[in-house]
Amino acid sequence: MTKASPILSSFNGGEYSPLMEGRTDYAKYPKGLRKAVNFLATTQGPAVRRGGMRFVSEVKNSATRPWLIKFQFNVEQSYALEFGEGYIRFYTNHGQVINGAVPYEIASPYAVADLTNTDGTLALHYAQSADVLYLFHAKYPPQKLSRLGALNWTIAPVDFKGGPFDDENLDKNLYISVATGLGSVQSNFDIFTADHVGTLLYLESKDYSAVPPWQPGKVIAATDQNPYGTLRRVDQRVYMCVTDLTNTEDLPIITGTQTLTHTSGNAWDGDGNPVASVAYKAGVEWQFMHPGYVVLKITDIINARAAHVTIQSDWDVPADVISDDIPGGTWRWAVSRWSNAKGWPDLVTFFRNRLVAARSADQAIDFSVVSDYLNFQDKEFGDVTSDMAISATVAADQEYNALAWMSSADQLLIGGAGGEFACGEQTTNDVFGPDNIKISKQSGYGSRGIDAIAAGNTILYVQKGGRQLMEMQFNIQSNNFDSDDKSVPAEHLMVGGLVQTAFQKETDSILWALRSDGALLSFAYNPKQDVYAWMPQQIGGTGVVVESILVLPAPTLDRSELWAIVRRTIGGQTRRYVEYMERPYRIGDTQASGFYVDAGLTYSGAPATTISGLNHLEGQTVDILSDGAVQPQQVVTAGAVTLHSPGSVVNVGLPCPCRLVTERLEAGATDGTAQGKTKRIMKVVFRFDNSLGGEFGPQDGPYDDLFTRSGNDPMDAPPPLLTGDTERLSFPSGYDFNGVIEYRNDQPVPVTVVAIMPQVVTQDS
Structure with missing residues (x-):
């Protein structure tokens, strides 16, 4: 018989899977727990009872499931937005935004049924720039939600310009032309449907040979000729001479020596002075006409071969694109990549001061012009520069796999169903741009459609099956981004799959995860301190399902806090409430302020x-x-x-009672391990910090009470919180094979378990 007095000094291993019960060799085994309900793991080691969920408001319509979306201008101005059936409501500073006596709301285009994917994840993705939140959904045109004031929010479709476009048509038999009135286009084939309304259309001159190239020192007007109206081009840019002068001299008017580069208004190619014995005048004035192409926007469909349009470009329509003939115009055309006809991008982020949009279904990614988030033109007046828009495709070993998320770091990290990718420069000798881009595969784990979370120097994402939380970070040795499964010890908590995550940076670093069945999980995450701890959180009530979560800075700015939509059965009716989690008790609080x-x-x-x-x-x-x-x-x-x-x-x-059950004690025996041998916990000492009440015993009882009021405590005041050790308490159990200790507390009081010190006797036989 062996007598031992181990100390369980840390619980930041979290709740372990039953598959871990034999892993006494695992370095973190002593820190793990069989059960850890409504506790939070800390970097320091103690298990702290979570704060309660404070009621804010019922959602607009409890019959349907809304989602919460985060809007954060800065740490002092942040909102939780309730997206329901065709509406948005607003919450800030621990309350609902009220207009007069009613909740402030605006109409939105989204049907509530379209907000949830078939796997339970949120179908809406978003990215924020100052007071504008860009909202992307595969079934809807991207929207721009703008905060103009506390009670002045607007939402409208994003008005993209310049693209992006699908590949240019190569069939020389398919023509589109602009009618002479410039208000419509027509084609010699069926192309237009009602879903093309709002779509951009690109038309380019089919042949530049009709306009001679500009050259220096060339005759542009002989005797008795006027150069006005003469066309010349530089590359694709077309200019018209606007010097209105009839040459009455024997010498010609010639072009100057300054190459035309302007892209608006007028400019001279020379000083217009005579050159003795050579030219009456050398240099004329040129007006910029167009760069050889034009971008139009379809406003209405006339029929399958005609549509009304408006001109989006700030220049003239190329002359050879204008024609009332069918066929006429040009075969060099392209239609916008995004439309009701082709589908909309559903992923969005920012990278290198560009808005990045991706249509996950076809793995296409588009980068806006630098510092011009709504501009997707891939060339400027015919020239491709490094700050122009970029179009790329993520290829996963020739497989067709939808994209799942994008996250901006030093490189743009991309998750897809078939693997994870990094996008950056092909060469660091030049800036990131259309001619300097590389997308390379980093790993092949696969990702679910949940926005990845940037946590310090790592990225946390959910694997495609929903049952693994992956940590991605750069590996210097392999020179790529590698991923590691951080849910291995708690795989039992992932059953059903994760559908949403949110990250709390302070005061403790916690990733909150929502499971498909509405269960809420906390994951204490501090890689520098080697802390990775999952714990389940059971929200109080009947028929409880947590349906949406996010994290906002608290109004006091001293912490972040979890917000949630919680579905319950109240009086036989389904109710959905917006609530946020209060922080646990901490030093300096009054005992009365504990919210549990x-x-x-x-x-x-x-x-x-x-x-x-x-x-x-x-x-x-x-x-x-x-x-x-x-x-x-x-x-x-x-x-x-x-x-x-x-x-x-x-x-x-x-x-919302809390419960903590230790793993099987491993204090050794005279001939080796204590596992598989009968043992008895004789005594136990609990070390607490600002805690009150509860009971202890073997798992599932019987239990003994803790902290009965002492004779020295005043009877007209609540029992004081305990910081320190309890007495050596007799343990209410005989011999068994498990050797586990349970602590639980069903009263609304603070609890922080710092350490557990049992005295255990193990039989050698």
């Missing part, structure tokens, strides 16, 4: 016995903490509860 109830509210004022305003919890049994003391549970009736004694600070809400 869900869908809860706080009364603060003169001592009161009746607490009202609880209509959202009608008929529910609620926990009550009044001035730091736990009062008996009550049932909410007519939106109120009656306290047993008056309280000035009263927290009321649904119970």
Whole structure:
């Protein structure tokens, strides 16, 4: 028989899978837990009970599932946006934005059924620039949500210009022309449908030979000739001479020596002075006409071969594109890559001061012009420069795999169903641009359509099956980005797959993950301290399903906090509430301020016995903490509860008990391991920080109470919080093979478990 007194000094291994129960050789085994419900792992080691969920408002229509979208101008100005059936509502500073006496809302184009993908993930992707949020969805034109004021928000389709376009037509039998009135186009084949309304159309001169090239010192007007109206081109740019002068001399008028480069207005190619015995005048004035192409926008469909258009370009339509003949005009044309006819981009981010849009279905990625987010022209007056728009395709070993996410870092990282990619310069000797781009495969794990999260120097993304959280970081040795599965020890918590994630940077670094069944998970993430800890969070109530999550800075700016839409059954009816998670108790707080109830509210004022305003919890049994003391549970009736004694600070809400169960103790035996041998925990000491109450025992009981009021405590005040060690407590259990310890607490009070120190006897036989 071996007697040992180990210490469980850290719980930041998180809750472990049953598959880990034999891994006593695993370095983090002593830090792991069999169960860790409603606790948060900390970098320092203790397990801290999570704060409660504070009620903000019911959603507009509890019959349908809305989503929360984050809008953050800066840490001081942030919003949670409720996207439902054709509307958006707004939340900020822990409350709903109200206009007069009603919630402020605006209309949106999105049907609520289109907001959720078949795998349960959010179908809407977004990226923000200052007061503008760009919203992308595969079924809708990209939208621009703008904050003009606290009660002045607008949403409208994004008005892209210059592209992007599909590949240029190469069939010389398919013509499109602009009618002479410039208000319509026609073709010699069926092309236009109603879904082309709003689409851009690119038309280019089919043959430049009709306009002679500009050359210096060439005759442009002989005797008795006027050069006005003469056309010349430089590359594709076409200019018209606007010098209106009839040559009455024997010497000609010739072009100057300054090559034409202007792209608007007029410019001279010389000084227009005579050259003795050579020219009457050398140099004329030229007006820029067009760069050889024009971009049009389709405004209405006349029939399958004709459509009304407006001119989007700031120059004239090339003359050889204008024709009333059919066929006429040009066979060099292209149609916008994005439209109702072809589909819309559904992924968006920013990279190198460009807006990046991707249509995941066909792996196409487009980069805007630098610093001009809505401009996707791939050339400027015929010239391709490094700041022009870029079009690229992600190819995954010749496989067809949809894209899932994009994340901007030193390179643009891209997740797809078939693998992960990095996009950057082909060569570092030149800037990133149309002629200097490279997309290379980094790994082949595959990704789910959940926006990746940048966490310090790493990227966290969900693997395509939804059951693995992958950590991507750059590997110097292999010179590429590698990924590692961070859900291995807690694979049992991933059953059903993850559908949404959100990252909380402070005060603790936590990735929040939402599972397809509505379960909420926390993942303490601090790679520099080797902390990776999953713990499940059970939100209080009946029929609870968490449906959407995000993280916003708290109004106090000292932390970030989780916001959620929580679905419950209240009085037999489905209710959906917007709530946010309060922080756990910390040094300096009053005992009365501890908030450990869900869908809860706080009364603060003169001592009161009746607490009202609880209509959202009608008929529910609620926990009550009044001035730091736990009062008996009550049932909410007519939106109120009656306290047993008056309280000035009263927290009321649904119970959310916490539970912690250790892994099987491994304290050794005389002949080796303690595993597989009967053992008995004789005594146990708990070390707490600012904690109260609870009970302990073997897993699933029987249990003994902790922290009964001592004779020295005043009877007219709540029991004080304990910081330090309990007495050596007899453990309420005999011999068994497990050797596990459970602590649980079903009262709405703070709990921080710092360490557990058992005394265990292990039989050698």
